[in-house]
Amino acid sequence: MTLIAVTGRKGGSGKTTLCAHLCGEFSHMGHQVLALDADPQQSLIRWAGMGEGLLHRIVESLEASSFDEFNVQVQAAAKTAGLVFLDTPPTFTDMALWAHLVADLALIPVSPSPLDIFAAGETLQVVREANVQRRSHRPKAWLVPNRVRAFTSAGREIRAALEGLGAPVAPSISLREAAATAALRGLTLAEYSPSSPARREFSVLARAIEEELWIKQGALLVQRPG
Template sequence: MIYAFLNQKGGVGKTTLSIHTAAELSGRGRRVLLIDADPQGSSLAWSNYREKANFTVVGMPKATIHKEIDLLAQDYDDVVIDGPPRVTELARSIILSADIVVIPVQPSPMDVWAAAETVDLVREAQVYKPEIKCCLVINRKITNTAIGRDVRDALAELEVPVLKNDIGQRVAFAESAASGSTVLNQKLSKAAREIIKFVNELRRLK
């Protein structure tokens, strides 16, 4: 499966979720390739500091990914693509490469608007590749807040599946990134349990 993490707004957690999805799939015995397609190169930078290389990370911020994905993916069970912000030819190429486009959304009106732009891009691509699936995941949610509850209602208007398992706003994600690790090193932590449930739900979409 090829999972692409995209949103036209930066800072929504695409890189964090890409890395953790790749790490969790790898931990299940899957052969995983993480493609850093964001010119900023955050996933690639993280890989330079990581503790152990249990999956492959390559940098490829090129608008030809959809033409090369079959060759890139041939030795792997799963490919995870960490996409760039903004509407670009690169984003369109990533969508055409994907089986599932995952749109992380923070609980804020600006994120919902940006998600709508990404959904429109996916619908454009589905004209050429109807089998592309798309879903939304609420990321960096602060529990017991009105905006955390209301964002799900706002996203429903986009008529795209919203995953049931949200990812909370947790310091553990930033701390693990700084040390080249993931929250999955602490399997019993709340952050790790959220990632595991998220990946379980994501895999059921295939």
């Protein structure tokens, strides 16, 4: 199993949106995907309940009062899917901290604002503390410029600002109407608007993640689909 935690201290950064549409992309690429909603707001569960698409079939709620209970549920998910996404709470609750103790990759969406960039730096520190606790380089952290307005100075500047935080910066995701409309219908972009520019951005991001986790490391964390 490979586990990707979508994480971050600041609410409203787009964690659930990132998680949902990446589930759509990896499923389209042939991966067996499952998503666990660990956020008490249950936004991903609600999204999935608004339609009859992929998310309706693969999203489950995760509630736990201890790390052992949390880990049991994560490992149970691993028995049904090779790739598990974890949508975490917007604050450093126990659940959010536990996610870093089991994840292979932490995706940190960051909107183009000073407060978001500051919060991303705090999240990176939590990831690094998890690395120390695990005596491992995992989870690896990627900063994802999110809700960026294409072809603007703010869009260009956020990449430069994030590069200064000392973690890899992933391909950017723009602020696009199609992503929000897909959510209203309970769908992923891969289902709702497969040829849209919005979907292409998530596809590029998913391919970059796949390359990082299954190609660069030289050993498969899960069996790549044929």
